[in-house]
Amino acid sequence: MRLIPAMLARYAKAGLYEDCQKYYIDYCSDCGACAYVCPAKIPLLRYIRIAKRELNKKVASE
Numbered sequence: 689m690r691l692i693p694a695m696l697a698r699y700a701k702a703g704l705y706e707d708c709q710k711y712y713i714d715y716c717s718d719c720g721a722c723a724y725v726c727p728a729k730i731p732l733l734r735y736i737r738i739a740k741r742e743l744n745k746k747v748a749s750e
């Protein structure tokens with residue numbers, strides 16, 4: 689598995705939520721460790737949660 693929080697946040701920030709699945713967003717457990725250790729203090733988990741929410745909305749509307 690190649691879950692890369694920085695890539696998830698990048699795609700989420702760009703609104704490319706579908707692309708987050710390429711980086712295994714479904715395997716993210718919401719632990720927050722990535723945001724905790726990020727030296728740039730990027731709110732990674734916040735972006736990841738936005739992407740998850742948008743992906744869930746899409747699934748619900750199908």
Ligand code: SF4
Binds near residue numbers: 719722732
């Ligand atoms: S919240 Fe936890 S599981 Fe999800 S990407 Fe960050 S470190 Fe990985």
